[in-house]
Amino acid sequence: MIRAVRFHGRGGQGAKTASRILGTAAFIEGFVAQDSPIYGAERRGAPVAAFTRIAKEPIRERGLIACPDLVVIADASLIHDPAAHALDGIDDRTAVFVNSPLTGEQFQALASLPGRLTTMDLTDIALQQFGKRGAISALLGAVAGRLVGLRQESICEAIARELADLGLAASVIERTQTVAAQCYEAVQMVALDTSSREPAAPVQLRAPTYEPPTRGTARISAAANSILRETGGWRTFRPVLVPDKCNGCWLCFAYCPDGVISMTKDDRPVIDYDHCKGCQICVQECPTEALVAEREKEGTVAWKAK
Ligand code: SF4
Ligand code: SF4
Incomplete structure (x- = not known):
C-alpha cells in the first residue's frame, strides 16, 4: 500500500520542505519514503509542487503523483491557477487540505471541490506565533502527517532534522515544533482511502529514450512577453504604501526584481x-x-469564485 501525498504551494511557502518533513517522519517510523519537488525557473510566488510517497515495501513508482490520496494546498489561489494543476487527479476519495481562513463548509460552498475537504488557517497561525510571513512549511508537514496517520513525535523529530539542515537556530526549531504539534492536534480529520488506489497491475519500469544531440531544445524567442503573465495572483x-512615511528615495523601485x-x-x-x-x-x-x-484577502477562494 502506498500513501501518495501531493503538495501545492507558491515559491517561498515551503511546500518542498513540507514534503521532506513528511517523508522523513515516515522514514523515522520505519516506512520506505520518497519525496521530490518540481518547479520551473525558481521564482518566489510561482506555483510549486512536491510529492511524497510512503509505503511498507520498496517504492518503484517515480515522478509526479497523478492520483494522490491526499492533496495539501498551501494557498487557495492555486486552486484556480491553470499553471498549478492543484485539482488534477482528485476524486471523491481524495483527502484535500487547504490552508484557508474559511471553514471546510464555507470553502466547499464557494469552491465545490471534489474530495474530502478539511481546512485550517496556517498562515494566520504562523503570523501569530512567529510573526513571519509564509513560515508554514513545518505546519503543512504536521497537518499532512496527521492526515496520513503518522505519529506526532515522528513529525517533530523530522521538523528538527529538516530545519536544522536549513540552518535554523535551535530555539526557532523548538518553537516551530511546539506550534506544529498544536496544528497536528487541531486539524479536523478526514478519512484517507488508500486501498482503492493500488495499481491494478505491477508497475512497468521503462528505459528512458533520448533525443540525438543534433536536436535543439525549445526556447522562447518572442520579446517583452512577461506582461502577458499576470503574476498578481x-x-x-x-x-x-503608507504615503506619509515615504521619503521618495526610489529604493523600492530599484530593488523590485x-x-x-x-x-x-x-x-x-x-x-x-x-x-x-x-x-x-x-x-x-x-x-x-x-x-x-497586508495579507492578501484575494488569496481566498472567495476572490476566485467571483
Ligand atoms: S523605498 Fe523609498 S520610495 Fe519606496 S516607499 Fe520606501 S521611502 Fe518611499
Ligand atoms: S512590488 Fe516588486 S518587490 Fe514589491 S512585492 Fe511586488 S514584486 Fe516584490
Whole structure:
C-alpha cells in the first residue's frame, strides 16, 4: 500500500520542505519514503509542487503523483491557477487540505471541490506565533502527517532534522515544533482511502529514450512577453504604501526584481498589482517602513469564485 501525498504551494511557502518533513517522519517510523519537488525557473510566488510517497515495501513508482490520496494546498489561489494543476487527479476519495481562513463548509460552498475537504488557517497561525510571513512549511508537514496517520513525535523529530539542515537556530526549531504539534492536534480529520488506489497491475519500469544531440531544445524567442503573465495572483501578501512615511528615495523601485514599481513625478511609488508577485523585497528594503505587507484577502477562494 502506498500513501501518495501531493503538495501545492507558491515559491517561498515551503511546500518542498513540507514534503521532506513528511517523508522523513515516515522514514523515522520505519516506512520506505520518497519525496521530490518540481518547479520551473525558481521564482518566489510561482506555483510549486512536491510529492511524497510512503509505503511498507520498496517504492518503484517515480515522478509526479497523478492520483494522490491526499492533496495539501498551501494557498487557495492555486486552486484556480491553470499553471498549478492543484485539482488534477482528485476524486471523491481524495483527502484535500487547504490552508484557508474559511471553514471546510464555507470553502466547499464557494469552491465545490471534489474530495474530502478539511481546512485550517496556517498562515494566520504562523503570523501569530512567529510573526513571519509564509513560515508554514513545518505546519503543512504536521497537518499532512496527521492526515496520513503518522505519529506526532515522528513529525517533530523530522521538523528538527529538516530545519536544522536549513540552518535554523535551535530555539526557532523548538518553537516551530511546539506550534506544529498544536496544528497536528487541531486539524479536523478526514478519512484517507488508500486501498482503492493500488495499481491494478505491477508497475512497468521503462528505459528512458533520448533525443540525438543534433536536436535543439525549445526556447522562447518572442520579446517583452512577461506582461502577458499576470503574476498578481501569486501573492499571499501585498505591499501597500503608507504615503506619509515615504521619503521618495526610489529604493523600492530599484530593488523590485520584476520591475512592477513605477515612480510618480513627486517620487512616490505606484505598484502594478496585476504583476506584483508579492515577494516583499520592497517592504524589506524600504528604509522608512513606508511599505507594509497586508495579507492578501484575494488569496481566498472567495476572490476566485467571483
Ligand atoms: S523605498 Fe520606501 S521611502 Fe523609498 S520610495 Fe519606496 S516607499 Fe518611499
Ligand atoms: S512590488 Fe514589491 S512585492 Fe511586488 S514584486 Fe516588486 S518587490 Fe516584490
